[in-house]
Amino acid sequence: MIEAGRDHPAKGSMTMTEERPPFPPFTLDTARAKVQAAEDAWNTREPERVALAYTQDSVWRNRDVFLQGRDQIVEFLTAKWQRERDYALRKSLWSFTDDHIAVRFQYEWHDSDGNWFRSYGNELWEFDERGLMSRREASINDVAITESERRLFGPRPADERSPAHDIPLR
Numbered sequence: 001m002i003e004a005g006r007d008h009p010a011k012g013s014m015t016m017t018e019e020r021p022p023f024p025p026f027t028l029d030t031a032r033a034k035v036q037a038a039e040d041a042w043n044t045r046e047p048e049r050v051a052l053a054y055t056q057d058s059v060w061r062n063r064d065v066f067l068q069g070r071d072q073i074v075e076f077l078t079a080k081w082q083r084e085r086d087y088a089l090r091k092s093l094w095s096f097t098d099d100h101i102a103v104r105f106q107y108e109w110h111d112s113d114g115n116w117f118r119s120y121g122n123e124l125w126e127f128d129e130r131g132l133m134s135r136r137e138a139s140i141n142d143v144a145i146t147e148s149e150r151r152l153f154g155p156r157p158a159d160e161r162s163p164a165h166d167i168p169l170r
Helices: 028-044 047-051 070-083
Strands: 054-062 065-068 085-096 100-110 116-127 133-145
Touching (some): 028 085
Antiparallel strands (some): 085 100, 100 116, 116 133
């Protein structure tokens, strides 16, 4: 949830004092928390909510699509989740530095014809001092699967929220 700065603007109001902890510089624990928070947000499939984790002028590359700003992010995610039905995502911390995080991820979804896919990808994230993501680059490949091959069903259960429950390679 967005936490406002000292002036605590009214809920729903977007100001330059927006913050999204944890903040850089990241530690192993705060980087893991940032990754889990992103996974949780994306699993809501609520574009407006997800977009609040990004700066107003955040730049994205998602596959071959280039975006800038929250309005474009919301538009992109709205179309994505209309296409990618029953979307379920898992993210895993790969690496981090002071204000950068690299993740790998997998998500499963089906199209309007009922064809299932598992999408494999990597993301590079850059954060500002308020903990908002200012840059996101994602490379993603889709693999057709059968419904019986599915592994991901909704958000990650609480008992799987530890480094011991990393996502498999395949």
